[in-house]
Amino acid sequence: xxxxxxxxxxxxxxxxxxxxxxxxxxxxxxxxxxxxxxxxxxxxxxxxxxxxxxxxxxxxxxxxxxxxxxxxxxxxxxxxxxxxxxxxxxxxxxxxxxxxxxxxxxxxxxxxxxxxxxxxxxxxxxxxxxxxxxxxxxxxxxxxxxxxxxxxxxxxxxxxxxxxxxxxxxxxxxxxxxxxxxxxxxxxxxxxxxxxxxxxxxxxxxxxxxxxxxxxxxxxxxxxxxxxxxxxxxxxxxxxxxxxxxxxxxxxxxxxxxxxxxxxxxxxxxxxxxxxxxxxxxxxxxxxxxxxxxxxxxxxxxxxxxxxxxxxxxxxxxxxxxxxxxxxxxxxxxxxxxxxxxxxxxxxxxxxxxxxxxxxxxxxxxxxxxxxxxxxxxxxxxxxxxxxxxxxxxxxxxxxxxxxxxxxxxxxxxxxxxxxxxxxxxx
Amino acid sequence: xxxxxxxxxxxxxxxxxxxxxxxxxxxxxxxxxxxxxxxxxxxxxxxxxxxxxxxxxxxxxxxxxxxxxxxxxxxxxxxxxxxxxxxxxxxxxxxxxxxxxxxxxxxxxxxxxxxxxxxxxxxxxxxxxxxxxxxxxxxxxxxxxxxxxxxxxxxxxxxxxxxxxxxxxxxxxxxxxxxxxxxxxxxxxxxxxxxxxxxxxxxxxxxxxxxxxxxxxxxxxxxxxxxxxxxxxxxxxxxxxxxxxxxxxxxxxxxxxxxxxxxxxxxxxxxxxxxxxxxxxxxxxxxxxxxxxxxxxxxxxxxxxxxxxxxxxxxxxxxxxxxxxxx
Numbered sequence: 001x002x003x004x005x006x007x008x009x010x011x012x013x014x015x016x017x018x019x020x021x022x023x024x025x026x027x028x029x030x031x032x033x034x035x036x037x038x039x040x041x042x043x044x045x046x047x048x049x050x051x052x053x054x055x056x057x058x059x060x061x062x063x064x065x066x067x068x069x070x071x072x073x074x075x076x077x078x079x080x081x082x083x084x085x086x087x088x089x090x091x092x093x094x095x096x097x098x099x100x101x102x103x104x105x106x107x108x109x110x111x112x113x114x115x116x117x118x119x120x121x122x123x124x125x126x127x128x129x130x131x132x133x134x135x136x137x138x139x140x141x142x143x144x145x146x147x148x149x150x151x152x153x154x155x156x157x158x159x160x161x162x163x164x165x166x167x168x169x170x171x172x173x174x175x176x177x178x179x180x181x182x183x184x185x186x187x188x189x190x191x192x193x194x195x196x197x198x199x200x201x202x203x204x205x206x207x208x209x210x211x212x213x214x215x216x217x218x219x220x221x222x223x224x225x226x227x228x229x230x231x232x233x234x235x236x237x238x239x240x241x242x243x244x245x246x247x248x249x250x251x252x253x254x255x256x257x258x259x260x261x262x263x264x265x266x267x268x269x270x271x272x273x274x275x276x277x278x279x280x281x282x283x284x285x286x287x288x289x290x291x292x293x294x295x296x297x298x299x300x301x302x303x304x305x306x307x308x309x310x311x312x313x314x315x316x317x318x319x320x321x322x323x324x325x326x327x328x329x330x331x332x333x334x335x336x337x338x339x340x341x342x343x344x345x346x347x348x349x350x351x352x353x354x355x356x357x358x359x360x361x362x363x364x365x366x367x368x369x370x371x372x373x374x375x376x377x378x379x380x381x382x383x384x385x386x387x388x389x390x391x392x393x394x395x396x397x398x399x400x401x402x403x404x405x406x407x408x409x410x411x412x413x414x415x416x417x418x419x420x421x422x423x424x425x426x427x
Numbered sequence: 428x429x430x431x432x433x434x435x436x437x438x439x440x441x442x443x444x445x446x447x448x449x450x451x452x453x454x455x456x457x458x459x460x461x462x463x464x465x466x467x468x469x470x471x472x473x474x475x476x477x478x479x480x481x482x483x484x485x486x487x488x489x490x491x492x493x494x495x496x497x498x499x500x501x502x503x504x505x506x507x508x509x510x511x512x513x514x515x516x517x518x519x520x521x522x523x524x525x526x527x528x529x530x531x532x533x534x535x536x537x538x539x540x541x542x543x544x545x546x547x548x549x550x551x552x553x554x555x556x557x558x559x560x561x562x563x564x565x566x567x568x569x570x571x572x573x574x575x576x577x578x579x580x581x582x583x584x585x586x587x588x589x590x591x592x593x594x595x596x597x598x599x600x601x602x603x604x605x606x607x608x609x610x611x612x613x614x615x616x617x618x619x620x621x622x623x624x625x626x627x628x629x630x631x632x633x634x635x636x637x638x639x640x641x642x643x644x645x646x647x648x649x650x651x652x653x654x655x656x657x658x659x660x661x662x663x664x665x666x667x668x669x670x671x672x673x674x675x676x677x678x679x680x681x682x683x684x685x686x687x688x689x690x691x692x693x694x695x696x697x698x699x700x701x702x703x704x705x706x707x708x709x710x711x712x713x714x715x716x717x718x719x720x721x722x723x724x725x726x727x728x729x730x731x732x733x734x735x736x737x738x739x740x741x742x743x744x745x746x747x748x749x750x751x752x753x754x
Binding site: 043046084164165166167169170171173174176177178180181183184187188190 | 692706
């Protein structure tokens with residue numbers, strides 16, 4: 001049977017975009033709105049903030065760490081069965097969590113089980129998406145990722161409402177049912193018929209060359225530092241606000257406000273990244289610095305208006321840095337090594353995502369409030385942005401040869417290797 | 428606050444005020460150590476000695492009123508330990524200070540003695556001193572200044588209040604939950620928990636492993652209830668006992684059975700299964716349709732070729748089928 005040699009750039013591809021939209025909503029939206037559950041867990045288990053923060057950080061780390069596994073499995077079996085299995089695992093994890101009697105149960109069920117479920121859903125979906133789109137891949141990916149912003153906006157108050165009616169056990173049960181929709185999304189992923197993808201280089205050779213690549217290693221360190229501080233507000237903001245005597249529902253709404261401005265930030269940053277000449281690294285550094293500053297200012301703000309303004313600022317700047325974090329990589333390592341580079345980057349930066357929230361929780365336990373946590377988070381971000389200064393071509397006036405991400409992506413497509421992890425920079 | 432400036436200060440007392448002053452002199456002694464050698468009336472001696480002999484802290488509060496205040500002025504004071512209390516009211520008026528009648532009341536009964544009045548310029552001062560030892564002395568103390576209108580200042584003494592949680596605590600059958608009561612900056616002598624049986628408050632006894640009462644700090648108490656049953660739901664009251672009274676707060680506990688969230692859960696799971704089935708069936712159906720239409724097209728193509736052949740050169744070479752799939 002003769003097969004298409006080019007992706008259709010449309011048709012069923014838009015259905016895949018829709019499926020990816022819902023998947024990003026269900027995976028990252030849930031992860032981000034977990035800050036609402038955080039307060040309940042601290043009260044229910046009588047445990048310290050640091051220990052409870054491990055739940056979310058294990059989930060994030062497993063999701064990031066396991067995404068290469070997800071994309072490898074999907075190349076072998078096709079995206080559909082992998083994503084459906086991932087959906088079942090994620091829902092099962094939440095289901096078991098609703099019966100938890102200790103924190104360890106939650107680490108294993110939400111952290112490990114749901115985390116691996118999430119790892120199996122997101123990567124194959126993006127790979128599938130890239131099989132369907134070439135010219136319009138960035139647009140398709142951006143549309144798919146808006147799901148994250150919209151769901152964080154909707155889920156935070158929704159989870160708070162669920163908590164006030166069903167307490168945390170019933171709410172986890174219902175979130176599990178919600179996560180089961182990942183299976184339905186997976187069913188939509190019809191495998192496209194493309195020619196066989198030839199392997200490029202040897203993965204082992206690429207890996208070793210990357211590990212000797214100075215700028216790549218520095219970039220990895222920078223992103224790991226950024227990742228350490230990045231997730232902290234989504235996890236601890238609600239608790240911090242309740243320490244300031246806010247009621248739970250307005251606190252959850254503040255999280256939604258941050259999520260909306262995150263969405264706007266992504267879109268603006270994507271447009272700006274294309275429109276502004278010069279290396280993207282500079283913009284990334286700008287956004288990272290601003291995010292760090294806004295994080296560090298959180299403890300200083302007491303008045304509601306100041307907190308809302310800071311939430312908007314944080315949301316915007318952190319959303320802005322997310323798409324750029326991916327765009328910098330092709331400039332650094334070149335298109336041939338990009339997939340290997342991405343996998344390695346994800347694995348290493350997941351360490352930051354794993355350690356950040358518990359560190360913040362530990363600081364909270366030791367000092368009694370979240371001031372130190374937020375300031376340290378901001379410090380991590382600022383140090384990450386400082387390292388970005390050391391990247392090559394930072395101070396040059398011209399972009400490097402292939403600076404436009406879309407061009408890189410098209411180039412990559414010519415090699416016909418699926419793009420598995422775009423957007424997994426979304427933390 | 429240092430006591431009143433020159434008690435019987437520089438004004439010609441009117442007959443009314445003179446009478447008042449005589450009453451005062453007869454019953455009380457100014458505490459300013461100005462050293463007037465007035466005899467200490469018997470009734471005031473115990474008070475003064477009491478106030479000097481105890482080591483209670485001193486609470487001083489004052490209220491300012493003018494002739495134009497149209498709303499009574501209130502001050503809320505939180506007290507948990509026995510204290511010596513000084514209450515002072517200032518009244519500023521442009522009229523004649525002598526025409527002002529000054530009284531003190533506790534709740535609604537008039538206080539006869541132990542208060543002092545003095546004046547400077549256009550302000551009248553009155554001070555009432557007493558000791559609060561137990562809950563009988565707590566309440567509202569008011570000073571009244573009567574000219575044509577009566578101006579009133581009230582000091583409300585209350586024991587510390589407990590923090591209120593407005594939303595009920597939700598838990599499930601078989602689970603355990605912790606009810607907390609706390610107050611800010613207070614040290615109750617004792618905490619007690621009550622559960623309500625109908626409208627009767629029943630103290631919570633420490634039965635077997637079901638109820639455990641403890642608290643990490645003196646200003647909070649925690650009641651842990653394990654192995655919850657549906658009947659355990661309802662209102663719980665926590666009482667804080669102070670030397671000067673009691674304070675209480677109520678917490679609502681709701682115990683749900685697992686069926687409550689299970690029903691929406693099963694509904695959503697059913698919906699997902701339906702969705703997945705629909706999607707997969709739709710796909711199978713469209714695939715079948717395409718297959719049929721493909722076969723139809725191939726048939727047409729073969730017919731076309733055959734007719735071409737018959738029109739053109741006769742040909743024995745078999746034509747390869749072209750299978751085009753439209754995935």
